[in-house]
Amino acid sequence: MSKLKIEQLSIRTSTNDGVYGVDIPFDDGLNIIHAENTHGKSTCIQSLIFALGLEGCLGPSRKVPLKTALTTQLRKANGSMATIFESKIFLQLSNGSERITVLRSSMVEKAKLVSVYRSSTIKEVLEEKCTSKDYFLRDEGSATRERGFHCFLVDFIGITLPKVMKFSGSESSLYLESAFSINYVEQTRGWGGILNILPTYLGIKDLSARIIEHTLDLEVQKHTKRKQALHQKKKDAERIWNVAVENLISTAKSCNGFVSNELDDKISKSSHVTNGSYLYVHNDNEQNSYKDRIEHLKFELQLLKARTSHNKVDEKKVAVLEEQLSQYTQLLAEQEKAITFLISDLNTSEKYTSSIELRINDVKDSLRKYKDLVRLESIGSEEEFQTDLNKCPTCHTYIEDSLLSHIQSEHTKILGLSDNIKYLEKQKEAFDALLSGEKKNTTLKQMRLAEARGKLGETRQLIRAIKDSLVDTQAAPSRIDIKRELIAENEIEKLESALQDELRIKDKLTVALCDWLTADSALAAIPHSGFSTNDWKKLKTLKYSFVENLDEFGYSSNSLSDFEISHTSYKPTLNDIDINSEASASDNIRVIWSYLYSVLTLDVKSSLPTNHLGLLIMDEPRQQEAKNESFSTFISKAASVKNMQKQIIIGTSEKYSDLLDTIERKPVNLMHFDSDIIKKLS
Template identity: 30%
Template structure:
């Protein structure tokens, strides 16, 4: 069990003074009893509001509570005279995983503090002192479930939950939100009794969100299997794209060179190279025939060796010798420029990485300061510590170094300043990238010129080793041309070998992905999942029998393995039963989830709330059986009932049932002395 409500405190300032209520809560069955319209639902909804879960029932935070907390309050029970609400707040002490405690406070009405602000004090409500640590968070707005200062991020950690990313519409993923899980834990009177998960919001776009919520509560492996399957398929699509682009780019690089690639499939393979259909690059021989590149290179190398055979040349041409010296000098200059430019490129790339790091750091600073602005806008006064460091150099500035009259930037001013810094550094990066790109182009030209000078020096030296005459000049020209062609073709061979290595890696990854997909359970449900669903079925049917379910035989009920909901003959159970039996189904299903969590490892917090569970004139015998069932396992669960059942009848039902009863005398909100 990793969620327990320990204390609820309501405070309402009115023109007639301060009104309020305090309700301590215990483990096991906790019954809050009050007459109708006396504040019973206010108490239950206040827990919902304090935990930031009001989107289960409304999109307006304050609308989740009754008018006594947000508008007007009856201060005279006899005359029903009302007074305006000036300010109000809800505080709930809760206990989470590993016994950690905290008190959560939200303001319903306040001149300075907004309803989306949540203050967390790390102590039970009666133990809070001025020295108790406190943190402010926000809820009900973008980032509330994903960013560091989002309240539901804190609450998930407090409960020991890790909210999953799940398949959503349009091929994306989205987080499963707490408001989509709590309909399986919390049934609110006005909307919750319309069916299982009747309060389910669908704003996240998660597909089959009701099913995913059950999978999360029961920690079914099938949910992770589905997400894993989607991620594997997405990775497979990335591999296919990488394969296609690599093959297409290589083919494009051969355009206009008299070369073509054979045996390179455009679609992703799981085995490569293909021994039955090996890939190769071929060279056109000038007619309709083609020769494999490796054979052509071997033949050209043999021909070059023949042309390079040593020949006696006793005479030295002084003009050729001078040209060799001049060309060598030019080649040395080009190599020096090459080296200098490479060093500049290395420095430029280092500078670009530093700028990227600075932009990323500024972006993180911007998010933090924007959170501060949000919290301050909601009225938070405990965020000063978040802005204690300089937003530029991140140095902590002791107060002793700053004279009192020296103004410091507000959080809002820091946001504007950081945005300008980001714009500045992005402009710097753009300029640096353009300069580096130009240098890279120059470097390519220098490399090409250096290669050409190397070939020229070799050709001139060849001229010195050959006798004067047309044959020597022709041989020299042939050698230069042949060396140039071999240099280019050897580059193609190198790129083709690199492509083969890359495709082999992509194929191996593809095979591993397909194997991983195949290894996932074919019917998705693991053996452990099936055990949990069988346990849910047993608990569900036992409860229906105890609650006098009468629409048809209990033996005809199953828990569907496709959506985990109760069914009869493959049809939705609640679509074909009476209203009172539909309420019994909700009782049995939600308590069944709780009991599965007590038998297996799940994400169920051991916490369930029923607001006015005796709906649709359910029989007393059924309600009594519900109370008895809810009281089981008192040390490991907390089941909260809010009811207006007559006190005498309720006491009779609770006889011999372990419970804690809190009776509201008159109105829940009463004048405080």
């Protein structure tokens, strides 16, 4: 089924001799524009491409790619020349559910402008019964921005163009100019081979193969990208695992310990993360886990404190300690309350910062849209751009445009595009300044919170020390016992801190291992060749259809049984060599016919979906004096696509009587012109 159907081409050329033009309707199936050479046949074919903004598929030139008959002068009926002021190309399109008309001018100053009339026919547009919306073309953002024509056209057609690699190493869209190369064969260079003309200036690697992969909707394209992504995911997981292991080793060394051999240095399928601890210390020629060492130290600490205890209690000391405990407990409560307020205040600041950033993004989006409108205005758009006068440009709330809304003012001044841009730029500057100030404020609050938490920790340590002192209220113990207690407490603190660090590190190890195993499993599920079952079926069907067509078209340069479809270029090969170099000139034309027709009809032949637009445009397909019998067979094949709801448009200067014999009793829409196609309109 066709994703893009051309319903009508209309040309209106304003000259010093009045208005010239033509209306050419198109149907499903085969459409033939027939005229003698120099009568405007190729001009009409080029106009189709020009109206779609797809002249980029022929090269990087920014010149208007129309013949002189639409740009400078055209031949009048008496043979003299008329001077052209402007030519307007109207093209009526359908995607199966909606009809649009696009308009593009031949004027150099309007070369980047396309007007789109939604749900409108050319007849309605010419009668000025509908309004248009303007889009820009062949400029940065034309394939991605809301007002870019190819962004609109891709959405209208209903296709998704894949991301492909460029020679620079970056990614880009395949772009419609590239993808359309398989739908159009230009008259002069286009018949030099399959996809002989490509927009190589876009810098896309293996462009021909990427176009065919996309057109055939091969899953190998997705599998290749999927493999790359999964391999990268494994590498990232391995890097995280290695860093985590190194961090755990450093943590162990900080406590004079080591990491158990249970933990693998390198991640693998057999790797696992234990529920227990990996951290151990050497103690009296024994290996003890950090947890066991902590328990041992705590036991020793209890013995030391018990040994320094006496029966006689210092009552004065108890009273002082209890008073201090009360004071510090009260201070702790106040500090915790203060921290609660600081956290709340910090959360408020962070939310406010996020809201400012959101507003800045909204302003940037509005600014971008207004600049696109200015760009359209600069390339000749006459559209009356409507700004939403009842909507706040910042928060998008609907508002009255006057405090006295019931009074109509005739002198109310509406901001123009440039004024709106200046206003939005000033607004962005204000928000940027506000954001900068709020970020500084947030940083200051974070510092205050960190400082408060530090003081809170000190207070808690003092309270613990007072409570410990209340247990031992007698005379001071010996200095050696105090030293031992401090050493034990310090080691316990370091070991407990190390165990906390280990928990965080093990979380990273677990995540890294999970990611690695998931990616490894997904890689194993991808076919080794990258081709899915459906891919193989499509390639097999493509080969069968191609060879069958070659046979019917009379190919004779080589044995048909030796042909293959390359699994890298997806083009026909003979003994792994491009067949164009192995065949006669006329047989090369048969190869192009066969291949493009096979790709066009592959979804029908294979019963599998493709991304083909269902449209094929060919200018002078009978090249190199291909036999009339071969051309007749090709026309018969082309006419059969009507039943497939596809469309082929051909421009030809074949002998008219021969052409009539060829299409006899075939469902063909023939548009024959005895003289110049573009004529003066009455």
